[in-house]
Amino acid sequence: MHIFDNFLVHYLRRFDKYCFTVQLNGKTYTIGEGQPLFNVIIHKDISKKELLASTSLALGEAYMRKDVEIQGDLFTALRCFLSQSSQFSLDKSLFKRILYPSESKSAQKKQVSSHYDLGNDFYAKWLDPSMSYSCAYFKNEDDSLEQAQHNKVHYILEKLYLKEGMTLLDIGCGWGYLLIEAAKKYGIKGYGCTLSKEQWKKGQERIEKLGLKGQVQIDLVDYRDLVAEGRQYDRIVSVGMLEHVGRSNYPLYMETACHLLKDEGMFLLHYISGHDESIGNPWMRKYIFPGGTLPSL
Known part of the structure; x- marks a missing residue:
């Protein structure tokens, strides 16, 4: 031995x-x-x-x-x-570089790309057809993953009290499912932002296919650059995005959302957190969520 x-x-x-x-x-x-x-x-x-x-x-x-x-x-x-x-x-x-990565725009763009730009075909193999990439809501024991993701998105939309003609911003919109569902059911005008070229590409295909061009728009842009565009929105939603922002950017993130929200508007923030300030483990940081802030497993 x-x-x-x-x-x-x-x-x-x-x-x-x-x-x-x-x-x-x-x-x-x-x-x-x-x-x-x-x-x-x-x-x-x-x-x-x-x-x-x-x-x-x-x-x-x-x-x-x-x-x-x-x-x-x-x-x-x-x-x-x-x-x-x-x-x-x-x-x-x-492991300082892995555990305490830069939270600059350029660094976070690379981090997002390394995770989400692995290819839409890859994600389609294990996500449901809606391509929803956050925790699902299983209302019933026999709900499929697709149904559970539908439940989750529409529960969020109900909480936003959307009315026809309202503007809705989705910060970190992924492949655009939430915005598309909001536009179809409530008649809102939706805007989304992502740093993933693959997500943006799939989002454009979906918008075109469903005839929602002009009603739903997804841009390849950093959330920090949205204020400069001068727009404000009736509603803002963000699902599973805060985990990628970085703790040092939390105040900026909230200030940005505040600037983008109209008076009497509403902001719904959904994210994964924990009771501790753990930095996570190096394997998760290196291979799954580079730069991400997740609770201990």
Whole structure:
């Protein structure tokens, strides 16, 4: 047995809330008590240095390289490890660029592009047909994902008390589904902004196909540049956008929304948050939401 094997097994024993097995160099180790829920197969050692620098990055990248394999249900394994994320090691000094990225316009444009410009075909494989990319609202147990996203969007629209002829701004409008539904049902004039070229492209296709040109407009523009256009809106909505703004930009974001909102207007803000000020983990920051601010998993 190699010294790294000893350390790796020793390290994994801290995740003993649930029972699982580890296969390494022809030997099987049991972590926790009870019936194993899954099996972790280690094809290549993970060094002590990597694990102590960032557990999430070390394990995540090892899985991506296929150095680590999960035998059993992957979701169960992830749930077991992530529910014990307090046991993860992290040396923040080694990951400053990932954990504390620039929140400038140019940097955030690159961050958004790296996530949302992976291609509309990619997102269509796992999003519902509406291409809604935020938490859904399952009113009934048998609701499909598409129905749940429809429920969510129309619940938001009801809260906005929209009237025909009103102007509605969607900050971070994604592929435009909310604006399109608002225009179809309430007869409003919708404006949206995004930094993703792929989202903008899909939005234009949808608007054209549905005959909503002139009623719904989506621009490839940073929300911070909207004030200079001199427009104001009866209603403003923003769904799942604040997570990308960056904490240092929160005051500017709210001030911008205030400038863009007409007197007696209404602003509905929907976002994911948490009770802590956690910076998240390096793997999530590097591969899923670069620059994003999300609560701990």
